Amino acid sequence: MGKESKTIWDRLEDIPREVLYGILIISFIMPMLFPIGFPVPISPEVKRWYDTIDKLPNGSVIMVDFGYSGGGEPELGPMAVAVYHHIFKKGGIKVVAMSTSNEGTLLFDKAMAELNPSQYGKQYGVDYIHIGYITGTESAMAAVGKDIRATTTTDYKGTPLAQYSIMDGVNEAKDFALLICYTTGGDQSEGWVRQWYTTYQTPYLCCVLAMMVPTMLPYQKAGQIVSLTSGAQAGQMELLVHVPARGIKSADVITITHLLCIALVVVGNIAYFGKKFSGGKQ
Amino acid sequence: MADFATIIQIWLAALFTIWIYSIAFRDNVFFKFAEHTFVGAAAGHSLVMGIDNILRIGWGNFIGGNYIYIIVFILGVLLFTRYHSDYFWVSRFPLAVLVGIGVGLMMRTTITSEFIAQIQSTAGMKLLGVDTWTAFSNLVFIIITLSVVYYFIFTFPKMHGGGLGIISTIAKYGMMAAFGYSFANTVLSRFNMIFGRFDFIMSTWLPLPYAMIALPVALILLIYAMIPAERRPWPKTQK
């Protein structure tokens, strides 16, 4: 029995994965080697995020949760850095950070190294601080919301909080004007809605991985989150704060790779329907 | 120019990156090495952060005068009796405290945040006194929300048959639209992450001395490692 010859539709439907991956890698590398400079429109969510911080009165204190892991750092790291640029440029705002992710303190160090707070004259312990990774996710959020010093008496390096002037008068959720969370985990992003917004009505800005945005949209619609963004929109934030960095670099690559995906979907469906209408075996 | 330790760090990170990506093509010994390093690092880091919390928060509170924390430390150690064939039941007590905290914290706010607030928001959507497009969109929103809630609550077949089948159909269409949107966002997320690693390789590693030579060498070794063992000229495998 002879081997059935492959039709054009069979070949189109069965491109080897090595070829696909090779095309994908090329579509990543080419725009990185030869940047095109595609424009990046600013979305309403990013603008709302920016305006929320901009409208904070002097003397406000913000709680930031570095709740993302190393896996999410390429997406969320640039957003965290851009927002810190905004806060420090604005001035008069203090930032108390914590982590509900066990990599959060190390990623905080990474973000601060990229940001260089001293360029804005900002000092650790006076203008910003990190009170450390606290296990338990919602337990940690509830505990910190009730009484920070009953939960932890030191910062992430083990230095007593009493030694830092930033912590004067700051001890519970009611002392914070705003909550910001960067996270790769639904437990954290939803947990803050439950433990801080629902309990204390703290305004909440949430930045998650793009793939988590759909599950968080109902909270934004119900007004529980002021602005929900994804780390993929970091480039837009960088444009607003005039500090282009890693976020904006990805714009060309994202455009080309997304067009490739659309092309693959179209090719796959052309092959499928071509085979179907030419009477081929499905 | 970065110091020597940083250079080694960048080289290790770059090699691990290339080795992990190689699994997309074929399994190979370099990937297995990187994979086992990852699992070990994850477990080790988790344990280290746990110890840090116990010392910084638990021990800190204990020596600060909260002597009742000794009970917490004992309970924490008792968690590990789970591994004992005869005394595993002892671990149920500390676990019960953890489960009770989790259940209590979840239940008291889920009612408000994920039930009442969502229903209030849906009920507050205007159908009159707004422009036609907004009214239509709000109506579609309400219908899809109610259909999906119906779909998940009434799971017995009778409630999805006959005339009531239209509700399930609307729910399915709504969910398919949501999943299509989720799929596009997942693509965006993953591609952003891949870009992050490629950016590291190209902007941080390749500019280092000898990296441009090391890259093709690493790739050739990888391709060689992907060849099935019996077809490789070296090393010989025992049959």
Added chain:
Amino acid sequence: MSVVFKRTLPIVIVFATAMLFILEFFVTIPGIDFKSAATTVNNWGIILTAFTLAFGAVNLFIFHGRHISRRTKGQWPFSLWMLIVIVIFIVIGVSSGVSSGQYTWLYNASYFALSATVYSSLGFYMTSGIYRALRAKNIESGLLLIVGIIALARNAPAVASAFPPIIPWEAWLSAVPTTSAQRGIMIGAALGALALGIRTMIGRETGFLGKLTEAEKGG
């Protein structure tokens, strides 16, 4: 008596602990300070959770220790390396501290790079899946496809700039069908979570108890 102590008492602890937090949130009784008690128990929970972070490492030692002792072909050298990595992390983390330069170096050289790459490597499989599986075979899959393509196009910054109408189309898809369906799923899940919570509190869900003896199952 043994069943009461080993099975019923943990369930009573779950009930009492959960009720403490629920009462603290909803009820004010003069003379009873729920807040202090809840704060104390909550902080206990943080320390207990810290102890549970060791379970991963302990399980790996048990499982991969067996591979090493049996010299499982093709596996035992990797198992040995994995346990060595765990020990290296523990030694450096505990001796130098988690915010020390040494530990940060170790984290950046290994865990961070590996974690970021593992997360991102799914992008390759996703691309293959997009090409092979996304077919408009019926109305549901066609709908998924169309919404997916519109959202993909909008997520490409240049497409959104070159073809502005896609922005309000995608915004509508996000605001209406996606949010409404996700809201419906959320309400259903919330009801399920509440039911599960109540069942756990009254002892109908005993998964957390682990292995039950015959006497305990009958109880």
